[in-house]
Amino acid sequence: MRKFVLAIVIFVMLVAGCTPGTGKTPESLTPVRLPMGYIPNIQFAPFYVALEKGYYREAGIDLAFDYSFETDGVTLVGSGKLPFAVVSGEQVLLARAQELPVVYVMAWYQGFPVAVVSKKEAGISSPADLRGKKIGLPGLYGASYVGLRALLKSAGLGESDVTLDSIGFNQVEALTADREDAIVGYVTNEPIQLKASGYDVNTIPVTDYVDLASNGIISNEKTLAENPELVRSFVQATLKGLRDTIADPEEAYQISKKYVDTLATADEATQKEILATSIALWKADQLGYSDPASWQNMQDVLLDMGIYATPLDLSKAFTNDFVK
Numbered sequence: 570m571r572k573f574v575l576a577i578v579i580f581v582m583l584v585a586g587c588t589p590g591t592g593k594t595p596e597s598l599t600p601v602r603l604p605m606g607y608i609p610n611i612q613f614a615p616f617y618v619a620l621e622k623g624y625y626r627e628a629g630i631d632l633a634f635d636y637s638f639e640t641d642g643v644t645l646v647g648s649g650k651l652p653f654a655v656v657s658g659e660q661v662l663l664a665r666a667q668e669l670p671v672v673y674v675m676a677w678y679q680g681f682p683v684a685v686v687s688k689k690e691a692g693i694s695s696p697a698d699l700r701g702k703k704i705g706l707p708g709l710y711g712a713s714y715v716g717l718r719a720l721l722k723s724a725g726l727g728e729s730d731v732t733l734d735s736i737g738f739n740q741v742e743a744l745t746a747d748r749e750d751a752i753v754g755y756v757t758n759e760p761i762q763l764k765a766s767g768y769d770v771n772t773i774p775v776t777d778y779v780d781l782a783s784n785g786i787i788s789n790e791k792t793l794a795e796n797p798e799l800v801r802s803f804v805q806a807t808l809k810g811l812r813d814t815i816a817d818p819e820e821a822y823q824i825s826k827k828y829v830d831t832l833a834t835a836d837e838a839t840q841k842e843i844l845a846t847s848i849a850l851w852k853a854d855q856l857g858y859s860d861p862a863s864w865q866n867m868q869d870v871l872l873d874m875g876i877y878a879t880p881l882d883l884s885k886a887f888t889n890d891f892v893k
Contacts, residue, residue, distance in 0.1 A: 599629035604642030604654040609829040614821040617828045619810025628802035647671045652792045655710045658782030665876040670790040673887035676805045676859040678783035680776035680850040684717030687751035689769040696724035703732040705749035713753045716775040719870045723778040750835035783865045804891040
């Protein structure tokens with residue numbers, strides 16, 4: 570009898586030493602540090618949901634978020650120091666043009682989230698209306714700049730047809746003070762802030778005029794070749810979190826409170842609108858799928874901007890193998 574009781578105790582101790590719900594001990598998990606490219610935010614809800622529900626642990630991954638501004642996720646992944654990072658589409662092609670072997674393995678956003686925003690009374694409702702206007706943007710770099718150039722190109726305009734004003738991340742203040750005719754920001758940020766402050770605005774989303782490769786997950790050629798199961802496991806766990814967030818935004822919002830301290834004191838209606846606007850950009854018939862046409866469009870814009878001169882082999886820049 571004593572032997573039987575002892576066996577049960579040992580069994581319980583062994584189970585208790587495993588990760589709840591996974592059957593995996595912490596020592597058996599692969600540690601992954603994920604550069605997010607931004608501060609904790611409700612827009613990262615799919616990752617919070619996947620972590621909270623144990624999807625990453627079930628996939629054998631011990632995930633830690635890296636929000637530090639000094640972290641250059643593209644460089645770290647391209648050099649093989651980290652296996653994954655969250656980046657925007659243009660960064661993939663810019664990195665490959667510099668011979669960094671990064672590979673885009675999962676599309677998170679299906680629509681490019683950048684937009685031009687103006688006060689309604691300015692009468693700017695299409696890219697063609699930007700001719701002769703003063704436009705404030707963080708700087709002549711990054712997704713905001715690329716998105717603006719794509720919008721201008723769609724209307725047959727170039728930088729010489731407008732006045733660009735590098736103002737840092739003060740777009741809302743600059744527009745409300747009438748220092749700019751229009752600003753460039755994210756559809757999930759500046760337009761919602763302005764509306765919450767009582768302003769009527771016109772928003773011109775890039776995705777309404779051109780399909781560009783957008784935010785997603787990158788890895789590198791070495792990891793894809795030597796550890797494809799890690800890539801598949803990470804992508805599939807993330808997709809589970811994405812599906813759950815789209816299916817139940819309220820649950821995702823409540824889970825996100827654990828990971829985003831500011832949600833406790835933030836305006837809930839505004840934050841939920843940010844989440845809803847983000848979800849609209851994430852939805853797709855096949856979540857995670859990266860459209861080859863969006864990569865061709867992105868390359869066309871970057872070539873038109875003179876960012877690099879020789880077209881890249883786009884088939885090496887992204888893959889849909891791990892979203893299936």
